[in-house]
Amino acid sequence: MKADTSALRMPLPAVPDTRFALGRQVATWGLVAAVMIVLPMLFTQGFSLSMLSQMGIAVIFALSYNMLLGQTGMLSFGHAVHFGLGSFVCAHALNRIGAGEFGLPVTLIPLVGGFAGLAFGIVFGYVTTKRSGTPFAMISLGIAEMVAASALMFPGFFGGEGGITTNRVLGDPVMGVSYGPQIEVYYLIAGWCLACMIAMFALTQTPLGRMANAVRDNAERVRFVGYNPTRVRYWMFCLASFFAGIAGGLATINYEIVTAETLGLMASGNVLVMAFVGGVGHFFGPVIGAVLVSFLQSALSTYTKAWLLYFGLFFVMMVLFAPGGIASLFAVHGAPLRHGLFRRLIPGYLLSGVCLLVMVLGFVALVEMLYHVEQGADMGTEFDLFGLHIDVTGAASWLAAGAVFIAGLVLFVLTLPVIRRAWTHVHGELQARDAA
């Protein structure tokens, strides 16, 4: 279904009106708030509550990353540096508060993380934003490596391999809230998440936010309309670091432990994947990405040890076939939906979707069987998958799985023209109506 976005692209995309529409925005944020309030009531297991908390943190982090990549065109490989440093500063702040050295409500600790992120953003950003494009990416990678290395060199601040542990329950409950139970932490995260989302969206509507888009599109031209693109990048970098630091502070409160992994390259790569999978071209894209990736990481890893492989393949497929992310897959269907042409696309989608599913089933079976061959000593040679018993020592299972995979692949490719024809028809209709 995702195989052909180049053909799915609209002929003449209309840009949404950016004029201030108060009513619509209040309604949107009200809806987001309502969803955040209701979610823990729908998913009541302890497991889902901690996952929701993790998602809230990831949403802030991914949106802050998109201020760099999607809005200003800066591909950073070191954004977790600001998240992690904010996290560490918050852990120390919590411990100091616990020791009675100074007083600050736990509710405001994320702000400490934000200012820590901002402070490091001011320092690192000054160096990195002097360049754009590939040099920027390289420098961000260098700084990420440098900070990760110093995490092991300064165990006093970073706590060495074990990290820094802390305690979020400090003193007497304030208005009945002690942040002991996870549900209270979830609502703290949700509140900060909503506030950060609104702030980051509002930022896109300001002169700085607009000029960031201009720098992304054409930094050279920006210089000839009076703006210094380096300055625009620096401002955006600092503000993105601020929001990353807030997310880091929330992570400290949530997990009560910070290790050097939080600021490492893996974490920086992870947030890149979230933003990209969700879609960097749309404000809400990274939100989708953060929620989906957090979910996949938690859910897939409980089902299979090969989850990183599936996850990596999923990312590669998205980059190849839907470079605009999931948000663009939604956006591309906006016009057909509005004009009542979506019905035309359904048969093709269903047909190819079923074939795709067959292909994925075959593929998963093959991967799991390979995994059992490799890890045979630990996992045994027989297992159940999709209700079927599989024995990796026999040829029958291999042949069956291979056949399912290849059949699915062939059928999928064969059914793609159905989708393509439907889109050609829809495009023609839209253009005709556009001209009328």
Place this chain on the structure above:
Amino acid sequence: MSVALELHDVRKSFGRTQIINGVNLTVGKSERHAIIGPNGAGKSTLFNLISGRFPLSSGSIVLDGQDITNSAPNDINRRGLARSFQITNIFAKMSVFENVRCALLWSSGHRYSFWHRMGFLSGVNERAQEIVERIGLARRRDRLAGVLSYAEQRALEIGITIAGGAEVILLDEPTAGMSHSETADAVELIRTVTQGKTLVMVEHDMGVIFGLADRISVLVYGKVLATGTPAQIRANPAVREAYLGAVAE
């Protein structure tokens, strides 16, 4: 006549290749000045030097009494000089309206503000709307700039250039690649939007130049061969030989 732009013995070389060999040029306020010359004469390089895109090898440039030699492009723009590009240079993934709005934002004094909402800056929005209408793209207002037709993109290029209200405007081949009727429209557009401003333009179309320019400078091998009114340039034997004659053949 007071002076808007002055070039004193401007030189530029890339490596050992001299592209601009000591150009002296004076453009008066409210004058429409065309720069013509054969391919490779250094016209675009000269624009790049004036607008700050490249540093000078030697010489000096004075804009409205202020020395702008080797200033950053954004500084030069803030002092009242705006330019267009020979190869269309717009913000492709932003709407026509956003393109124009970004181009006039600095002159409206909002700098790098992240505490103003664009929707509330009514002065900015009205001016942007007015410019979008003046360049004839009102119906394309909310379209992405990247999907406009070539002529429309050229009009937008001029819109971006004039949006900031600069007093000195540099247009680099504004009608290049246009059909006859498109060229006529572009000339009319240039004439109206540069009313009362200083215009320096590089152009190949002789009809455009003789119709629009008050004075013409002929650039050959990085030097000004002659400067004068269209009639003087047309009558100048050296120019005829070096440039106009070659075209007529």
